[in-house]
Ligand SMILES: Nc1ncnc2c1ncn2[C@@H]1O[C@H](COP(=O)(O)OP(=O)(O)O)[C@@H](O)[C@H]1O
């Protein structure tokens with residue numbers, strides 16, 4: 122069991138029922154989420170000691186979010202409570218030719234209005250093996266960009282490994298015209314492991330990757346990332362091919378500075394239930410494989426299977442066990458397990 126600290130915004134997802142348009146009927150389903158918390162919930166189900174560091178408002182919405190994390194075995198004692206509002210996002214799930222859509226309603230949330238000085242990383246990182254961060258937090262505003270950097274630098278300074286998920290959100294950066302490449306470069310420089318593909322590396326280092334094969338683009342991007350960021354050891358990413366809104370193929374790669382190149386065979390996912398959080402479930406699967414000392418091929422197969430399972434589960438979280446994921450990597454069986 123490892124000890125993992127996840128820093129980021131807790132969100133509530135408000136979603137239209139089934140495949141309805143947003144507010145087509147006067148109902149919304151509510152789920153707790155947020156990129157880094159999603160990773161934390163997965164890792165707690167995989168047996169790790171996880172604590173989430175964040176800020177939520179002192180109101181019933183903040184209580185709900187914390188209750189959901191606790192229900193999934195995540196330690197919430199390091200979550201600050203403050204004035205302000207809960208970050209929300211509204212999800213309309215697509216169907217047929219209509220794509221899914223996310224509308225954020227998170228400006229001036231209690232988390233977005235916190236700052237670097239609110240988090241005592243000496244205490245928060247004591248005994249931690251990994252700190253997990255994502256590109257969502259620095260995209261919120263200048264203070265959160267600094268707070269995320271402070272967390273990453275504190276972990277580096279204390280010998281805590283840093284896992285950083287690119288999670289590029291152009292609409293958040295555009296709200297304040299933040300210098301995404303400059304800030305993300307500083308975060309990548311602190312990371313041991315990044316979840317990023319050639320598009321993320323294109324944003325961070327500039328330039329485009331035009332190789333015909335997507336995996337060759339990832340290889341080229343990884344080579345540039347290892348050259349630019351001496352601390353970086355691993356880059357992992359999925360390759361998604363949407364055949365339609367509900368039917369995607371998902372493959373995955375794990376590339377190491379030492380020349381390791383592991384690929385998981387592509388999985389066809391037909392009749393996707395909910396893809397939001399699939400990337401976070403993948404990230405948690407990769408982290409789990411690394412923390413358990415799996416071989417690179419097994420790590421990437423485990424991560425991909427975790428991400429695929431998430432596509433079958435409504436809500437942001439992927440509350441599945443190691444055995445659930447192993448059942449998929451090992452047997453390729455889809456009948457009832459009895
Ligand atoms: N517009 C974009 N520019 C650069 N990178 C992007 C953009 N959109 C997504 N990405 C990156 O591509 C990767 C895959 O994203 P996505 O397709 O949303 O997959 P998933 O849901 O599996 O995480 C992520 O690392 C994300 O940061």
Ligand SMILES: O=C(O)C(=O)C[C@H](O)[C@H](O)COP(=O)(O)O
Nearest residue numbers: 154155156257397398399400401
């Ligand atoms: O956008 C944000 O700020 C969020 O945190 C909301 C989402 O829950 C995660 O981002 C899911 O991300 P994927 O796993 O890539 O689908």
